[in-house]
Amino acid sequence: MITLVAAVFATISNIINKRPITIILQPVLALLFIIGIWFYQKKEKHRYVAKLTYMTFFCGIYLPISWYYSPGISSSIGYYAILVIVMSVYFIEHKFELVFPVISIAISVSMIRYELINPEHFIPFPDKETQMNDITINFIIIVFLLFLVINYINRHYVKEKERFYILSITDELTGVYNHRYLLNCLENLVNNNVEKKNISLLFIDVNNFKWINDNFGHLEGDVVLIKLGEILRNNFSICGRFGGDEFVVIIPESDISEAKCQADKLKKEFEKYVHEKNYKKLSLSVGVFSSRDNQAKEIIRKADEYMYNIKYASR
Secondary structure (H helix, E strand, C coil), rough: HHHHHHHHHHHHHHCCCCCHHHHHHHHHHHHHHHHHHHHHCCCEEEEEHHHHHHHHHHHHHHHHHHHHCCCCHCCCHHHHHHHHHHHHHHCCCHHCCCHHHHHHHHHHHHHHHHHHHHHHHHHCCCCCHHHHHHHHHHHHHHHHHHHHHHHHHHHHHHHHHHHHHHHECCCCCCCCCHHHHHHHHHHHHHHHCCCCCEEEEEEEECCCCCHHHHHHCCCHHHHHHHHHHHHHHCCCCCCEECCCCCEEEEECCHHHHHHHHHHHHHHHHHHHHHHHHHHCCCHHHHHEEEEEEHHHHHHHHHHHHHHHHHHHCCC
């Protein structure tokens, strides 16, 4: 899209500045090429080939030809060379990522040297006013396009950073938070609990989970864990998988009675699911602990201890 805009504006600029027809046609041909590449790359399997073709055209063909048929370094061609170099740095990935920046830089340097040796081969501006208009208009165009490129790269980087951060704190299977994030979150809540409000924790274990794996397979066991993760996400803002079939829920600013009510609600919703699936042996053991003074690991240890007492008392 950026080169499409560049081609359109370059054509308009050349017409306004009454450039020769050979120069006016160059961005028009580039425009037609971009449109062709655009339709070709719509299929996913063609996308990388389209990128390689695109950069080969602009770095290896369009750049030197445009430079040769322009007034040279006294014109705005250098600005477009910079745009091509910047785009080539970002556009291609994997094993060709350094090829096109090197090609575009080498061609730009070569054309500058060639022009200095053979100035008579370049079409000069008819007058100073035309030169001033060409440089001014195209400078504005290139600055605007570079702004779009840099802004796009920055937004892409921010999105990738956010995506990797989410992956780093999320359990891959269930989509809830992972062990490390839960522990960090609880430690932060404890350390910042200046008003000494209760922090409650539910330590959850799936009873007879081995039975589901042995009788229905591990994939079905994963489905059960995914469903439990979904139930937790729908009911609690801070919940995660502590390991295996064990999950943790953190409820800030809640007393023990409120936390137990939340635990009962969770067990009933899970019971409804296992009843629908006819997994009658499955149930939840939930250890509940609430504190305003204990450290994070002590809160987890206490809730875990209560969960095991409940689990083994029911056997």
